[in-house]
Amino acid sequence: MARTEQNDIAAVLARHEDEILPEWVRVQKAAGRSHLISEEDLRSQTRDFLSLFRTAAQTGRIDDITGREWDDTRRMLEDLSRARARQGFTPSQTAMFVFSLKEPLFARVRAEFGSDAERLAGITAGVNSVLDKLGLFTTEVYQKGREELIARQQQEMMELSTPVVELWDGVLALPLIGTLDSARTQVVMESLLQRIVDTGAGIAIIDITGVPTVDTLVAQHLLKTVAAARLMGADCIISGIRPQIAQTIVHLGVELQDVLTKATLADAFAIALKRLGLSVQKAHAAKSSTATEKA
Amino acid sequence: MERIPILKMGGSLLVSIQVDMHDRLAMTLQDDLTARIVKDRARGVLIDISALEVVDSFIGRMLANIAAMSRVLDAQTVVVGMRPAVAITLVELGLSLQGVRTALNVEKGMQMIAADGEPEDDSSADRES
Amino acid sequence: MLIENREAVPIVADDDIVRVRHRVRDWAVTIGFSLVDQTKLVTAASELARNTLVYGQGGTMLLEAVTNDTRRGLRLTFEDHGPGIADISQALTAGFTTGNGLGLGLSGAKRLAHDFDITSTPGQGTRVSIARWK
Numbered sequence: 121m122a123r124t125e126q127n128d129i130a131a132v133l134a135r136h137e138d139e140i141l142p143e144w145v146r147v148q149k150a151a152g153r154s155h156l157i158s159e160e161d162l163r164s165q166t167r168d169f170l171s172l173f174r175t176a177a178q179t180g181r182i183d184d185i186t187g188r189e190w191d192d193t194r195r196m197l198e199d200l201s202r203a204r205a206r207q208g209f210t211p212s213q214t215a216m217f218v219f220s221l222k223e224p225l226f227a228r229v230r231a232e233f234g235s236d237a238e239r240l241a242g243i244t245a246g247v248n249s250v251l252d253k254l255g256l257f258t259t260e261v262y263q264k265g266r267e268e269l270i271a272r273q274q275q276e277m278m279e280l281s282t283p284v285v286e287l288w289d290g291v292l293a294l295p296l297i298g299t300l301d302s303a304r305t306q307v308v309m310e311s312l313l314q315r316i317v318d319t320g321a322g323i324a325i326i327d328i329t330g331v332p333t334v335d336t337l338v339a340q341h342l343l344k345t346v347a348a349a350r351l352m353g354a355d356c357i358i359s360g361i362r363p364q365i366a367q368t369i370v371h372l373g374v375e376l377q378d379v380l381t382k383a384t385l386a387d388a389f390a391i392a393l394k395r396l397g398l399s400v401q402k403a404h405a406a407k408s409s410t411a412t413e414k415a
Numbered sequence: 416m417e418r419i420p421i422l423k424m425g426g427s428l429l430v431s432i433q434v435d436m437h438d439r440l441a442m443t444l445q446d447d448l449t450a451r452i453v454k455d456r457a458r459g460v461l462i463d464i465s466a467l468e469v470v471d472s473f474i475g476r477m478l479a480n481i482a483a484m485s486r487v488l489d490a491q492t493v494v495v496g497m498r499p500a501v502a503i504t505l506v507e508l509g510l511s512l513q514g515v516r517t518a519l520n521v522e523k524g525m526q527m528i529a530a531d532g533e534p535e536d537d538s539s540a541d542r543e544s
Numbered sequence: 545m546l547i548e549n550r551e552a553v554p555i556v557a558d559d560d561i562v563r564v565r566h567r568v569r570d571w572a573v574t575i576g577f578s579l580v581d582q583t584k585l586v587t588a589a590s591e592l593a594r595n596t597l598v599y600g601q602g603g604t605m606l607l608e609a610v611t612n613d614t615r616r617g618l619r620l621t622f623e624d625h626g627p628g629i630a631d632i633s634q635a636l637t638a639g640f641t642t643g644n645g646l647g648l649g650l651s652g653a654k655r656l657a658h659d660f661d662i663t664s665t666p667g668q669g670t671r672v673s674i675a676r677w678k
Contacts, residue, residue, distance in 0.1 A: 310580060313499035320519050348502035353495065353517035353524075435565060437558045438594070469565060469583060471590040472648050500583040507584065508652045 125242050128233070130178040133170060136228045141166055143224035151216045156207045165200060165217070172196055173221075173254075182246050185253045197254060201261040211262040218255035222247065284315040291392045292321040293385065297330035300338045309345035316354045323395060324349060325388040329360030339374045346379050355395075357381070359388035419444045421451050427459035427528055428452065429521070433466045441477045448481055452488045459528030460485050463521055465496025475510045482515045491531050493517065493524040546611040555593050555622075556602040564593040564605055568620065571607050575616055577678055585618060585676050588656040591649035592622045592672055599646045600624025600670055610675065617658075617677035625669040632662055 133140070145166055172193040180189025197218070204214040225247060233240045285293045294312050316324055326342065328334070334342075346356040359382040361369070382388040393399065417440065422429045428451055430444070448460060462478065464470065470478075482492040495518045505512065518524040553567050554560060568589040572582040589605065596603040603624030610617050629635050635647040636654065650672070654660040657674035664670040 310499060310503070313502065317499060317519065320523070322519065322523070344503070344506045347506045347511075348499065351502040351505055351512060351517060352497045352499065353519045435562050437562045439558050468569075469586050469590060471587050471594075472645075472652055473590075473594060500580045503580050504583045504587050504656065507655055508587065509655060510652075 125239070125246060126177055126182045128239070128243055129182070129229075129247060130174050132225070132228050132232055133174040133177065137170055137174075140221075140224045140228060141170065143227075144170075144221050147220040147223055148217060151213065151220055156209060157204075168196055169193070169200075169217075169221075177250075182250050185250065185257065193254070194257060197258050198261050201258040202265055205262050205265055211259045214258050214262060215255040218251055218258060222251055225251075284312055286319060286321065287325070287389055288393065288396075288398075290319075290321050290323060290396055291389065292316065292319065292324040293327060293389070294324065295327045295330065295385070298332075300331055300334065302337045302341065305338050305341040309341055309348075312345065313348055313352065316349060316352065321354065323355050323357065323392040325357045325359055325385060325392060327360040327385045327388070328358065328365065329362070329385065331360075331365070334365050334368055336372045336374065339369055339372060343374065343379065355380070357388040357391060359383065359385045418447060421447060423455055423457075424461070424525075426457060427461055427525070428455065428457045429461045429463065431463040431466070435467075435469070436474065438473055441474060445477055445481055445484075449484050449488070452485055452490050457490050459525075459531070460490055460492040461521060461524045461528070462492065462494045463496050464494060464501075465498065465520075467501065468498065470497070470501050470505060472508065472510060475505065475512055478515050479512060486514075491516070491528050493527050495520055495524040548609040548611060550606060550608045553605045553607070554602075555596045555605055555624075558597070561590060561593045561597060564589050567605075567607060568618075571609065571618055575609055575618055575678060577618070577676070581676060581678070584656040585620070588653040588674055589620055591653045592620070592674070595646055595649045595672070596622045596624045596626075596670075600626035602626075603669075612677070615677045617675050619659075619673060619675040621671065621673040623669065623671045628666040628668055628670050629662075629664040630666050632664055 141163070145162055148162065148166075176185075176190045176193045180187045184190075185194065200217065201211075201214050204217075205211075226244060229243055229247065230240065233243060283295075285295070287293045292312070292315055294308070296308065300308075312324060312326070315321070326345070328342075342358065346358070349356045357380045361381055361383070380391070382391060417434075419430060419432060419434070419436075419440065422431075428448065430448065432444075434440075436444070451457065452460065460481065462481065464478075467474070478492075478494055482494075485492045493516045494512075497517060516527065518527050551567065551571075553564055555564065565586050568586050569582060572585045577585065593605060596605070600622075601624065603622060603626070606621040606623070608619040608621070610619050629646070636651050637647075650662070653672070653674055656676075658677050659673075659675040661673040662670070
């Protein structure tokens with residue numbers, strides 16, 4: 121686009137800002153959900169964008185919004201997009217913030233250059249193009265924000281869903297639930313080993329009742345953890361191996377010969393207690409002693 | 416030249432490795448320990464590696480050697496306090512530390528040495544593989 | 545691959561192996577590796593540094609902080625002008641069973657690293673390079 125046409129756009133924006141502003145706000149409100157944001161905020165955002173847009177249009181290239189002249193504009197839109205996402209706007213609604221500028225701006229452009237058809241066409245095309253790009257930019261920011269949020273939540277879920285329980289003095293249990301992937305398994309196993317050190321527990325039961333499938337990588341991680349625990353001086357028992365997983369393990373050729381496995385967590389706990397030289401006994405009922413006294 | 420101190424605790428010797436050892440120091444420790452086992456007629460040797468951030472194949476071999484030599488001299492060696500990161504790395508390295516008994520801490524290590532001589536089904540001892 | 549920063553450490557005496565461990569630890573921490581990954585790097589470096597000293601008759605380690613696309617990593621290169629290794633594959637596979645220090649160190653370091661590269665010419669020297677990515 122020619123420099124002159126870019127200047128035209130900037131000039132229109134400068135001359136008619138006072139009319140464009142309220143009209144733009146009106147179009148935005150008509151687009152919906154504007155109750156999520158205060159009138160004042162809406163107006164100040166609109167004003168900010170217009171002034172940034174005008175400066176960028178004057179100094180930068182209208183067909184390339186990645187240039188340095190557009191940095192401030194992009195940053196403003198980035199902040200706006202994130203804020204609106206938090207406030208509950210959909211990405212389309214946020215993009216509409218930019219797109220809805222077209223109507224009032226085109227009206228002014230038509231009024232100014234209506235007599236010169238070619239010039240009008242050029243300016244309109246340019247405005248269309250740059251506002252499309254800026255609108256799409258807000259959508260990209262929204263997307264990236266969602267991805268970052270999901271990654272954070274995944275991390276938190278990983279940490280929350282792998283609690284290590286102290287079943288008894290010296291006996292830890294790690295009930296694993298859900299699908300295990302390589303990354304999660306590693307995190308989980310490292311925290312188990314640390315708990316073993318922290319509590320001085322000699323026995324750790326890794327229960328996989330709640331794990332639907334186990335692949336080679338996960339099976340290897342489990343075995344490495346058992347080996348590491350043993351190197352440190354603790355023993356591991358793997359419990360809750362369901363028939364399907366047992367089949368997978370054999371099928372994959374994973375060697376379990378050295379590892380103690382039990383069908384249920386309860387069985388594993390019984391073994392652990394036995395190893396510690398402990399046993400569970402019924403407490404003598406008080407009834408029998410009163411009965412003897414009576415007799 | 417610096418030496419790692421060896422303490423006497425009852426009928427056992429206690430070594431706490433606090434420094435990042437260079438190879439010469441490790442060999443000196445091996446020699447010193449062997450001499451002390453004989454001199455003090457020790458029944459047990461406790462090596463505390465809780466301060467070690469790294470155990471490579473050389474240190475691993477030193478520990479295995481000490482365990483083997485002490486066994487010949489009728490003493491039991493227990494290595495205690497291995498850090499999780501070290502254990503994980505040793506597993507990855509493929510070092511099994513055969514013949515080296517381990518315990519989580521000094522207290523458990525002493526219990527292990529005291530319990531020695533009694534027939535027990537101890538799965539952490541002398542693994543053949 | 546982009547090399548952001550580098551440091552050379554001479555390996556000529558027993559103490560240098562300890563210094564190698566410390567430098568690798570510092571770099572690994574700076575790059576942001578987890579504790580387990582740091583330990584793997586330091587342990588692998590210790591193995592290779594020993595090889596350089598004992599079998600390579602002394603040499604150097606080069607530390608490089610590298611970037612590949614978006615991943616950050618640490619690359620360590622051990623170089624010596626010693627006798628070299630005649631049969632590398634034999635050293636790598638036999639190292640474990642025979643317990644020979646050189647092979648043990650090489651195969652050990654290989655297991656602990658993501659990338660492993662070795663070139664050696666008998667009579668001229670050896671260069672081993674390992675890298676781990678975050």
